[in-house]
Amino acid sequence: MTDVIQMRGVAKSYQNFQLDHIDLTLPAGEIMGLVGVNGAGKSTTLRILMGLIAPDSGSVNVLGHSLPEQQVEAKRDVGFASEDMRLYKHKNLAWHMNFVQSFFPSWDNRYAQHLAQKFGLPLDQNLKGFSHGQRVKAALLLLLARRPGLLILDEPTTGLDPVARSEVLEELAEVLENENRSVLFSSHNTHDVEQLSDSITFLHDGRVLASEDIESFLEKWRCVRCKGDIDPQALQSSNLAEFRRSGSLINLKLDNYNDSTAAWLQSKGLEVVEVLRMTLEEIFIANVKRGRAQ
Known part of the structure; x- marks a missing residue:
């Protein structure tokens, strides 16, 4: 099975934090949850995978492309969403959908309309009037409707109320069940991870503590x-x-x-x-x- 993500000995140092030689592998078609408390290094790891920051050492390969040198090629089939993503608050969702569609030929407008209806998102309302939960769902709509082969999600349900969180997880579960996509998503919520993932990696203080399929963890502990x-x-x-x-x-x-x-x-x-x-x-x-x- 081809690996869509390979990190080997990846290290990154900041003044008060160090990512300590991370090894991480995601096989094609699998869903991995990256779990850790706040400050464990989850977002740093995902930003390295997206080419947003360069590691101090080690190698990074995403969809067969070496990062950060080949990040443009890799990003054509990668969908990335983080909790701090910003949309244009003075534009409506229909404008955002047309904007994203203009860059990605893989855009599925019928699916985008389906998600808008399922999430209860008005197409003609400026995003400044959206709640936090609506903005999160709008960002996921713009991501999922591109039909990317690899999804990288940084805390996709943070700050959502229970109903919005359930809707987002339900849609993600449906997408991942019906399509052959690879997913790496970070969370400090183990319930989300258990609901969606095939495997889990525990990250703490910049180090990988353990990485295995979920059934093995539950069986041996x-x-x-x-x-x-x-x-x-x-x-x-x-x-x-x-x-x-x-x-x-x-x-x-x-x-x-x-x-x-x-x-x-x-x-x-x-x-x-x-x-x-x-x-x-x-x-x-x-x-x-x-x-x-x-």
Whole structure:
């Protein structure tokens, strides 16, 4: 399978932040969620992929084109939307649609009209009268109606009310299900990622903490509740992400849990009381806490 995105050893330094040699691969036709708290490096990573900023070191390839040198060629089939995108507030949506159509032969006007109706967007109203949610949906309309092969979305649902957020996610899910598109989108909301993505990459403090398909994450992570008295140092292993006492119980969050894990814990003198599956949000938090401890 061809990779539509390849980042190898990508680094970028600012006064108070450093993107630390990022490796990231997105195969064609897959949807990846890039998850991290604010300041983790998500937007920096996406801006490098769009050629908006140049890395200090490493290599970047998008749709077979080396960036930033060949960014013009790459952008012909890339749709990019970020939370700080600005539209012309004194122009209406119909004007914006005609403007974008004049640059992109792939523009699908019938689909644009469908999205305008589904999102409840008036074509003849100046955008200065749009709510924040309407402006976000308008930007996504202008992006999706181009029918790009690769979508790069930076926090596409930030600031939306629950209804607008549901509409945007519903339309994205429908587009991604019915068409062979590749998508990389950033979010700090694991629920959005779980709803849309095939795989997920956890980013924290400029570093990739983990990257895998979502089903694998959900399958191998467990919260294990035990009884016993033990020094946490006796349980140190690459699998232990978190150790916490709660009354008479010890809560362990473990990566790479398998059938032999319970026996291993019992050999350490612990009584396994309960083994619980973890949500994607719990896995993300455990990864961040482990990253801080390293």
